Amino acid sequence: MNFIYLIMGTVxxxxxxxxxxxxxxxxxxxxxxEEGAAYSxxxxxxxxxLMPVRAVLNKSEVFSSIPVDFSTIFAFVILFFIKGLLTLFA
Structure with a gap:
């Protein structure tokens, strides 16, 4: 059981x-x-x-026509929900 908590904590x-x-x-x-090693x-x-999120958003008519990249926001929200689910089951 401790091993599962260790894995969940690591994730x-x-x-x-x-x-x-x-x-x-x-x-x-x-x-x-944006040319430095840290940014790279x-x-x-x-x-x-971000790449899969961006690919899904580009298939949508709403997000493909907007010049702003919303993939970071959606990825952040997805990570937030995954962390919440893992915390819920911990």
Missing amino acids: LLYLSALSLMLVIRVVYPLFAS FIYATTEPI
């Missing part, structure tokens, strides 16, 4: 880190250049999460 920590990386990805270009790491870490 929750990973999801929290991903959420933080998404926030940093949005805020980072406001203060620094953040981009490489968060893009696998």
Whole structure:
């Protein structure tokens, strides 16, 4: 039973880190250049999460016509719900 809690705690920590990386990805270009190694790491870490969300949103007529990328917001909400479900079952 302790092993399950250890895995769930690790997954929750990973999801929290991903959420933080998404926030940093949005805020980072406001203060620094997007050409640095730090931004490359953040981009490489968060893009696998954002790419499927962006693909689903682009299929929608509403979100495909808007020039703003809402994939980060939706990914953050999805991570929030997953963390909530894991916390509920913990």
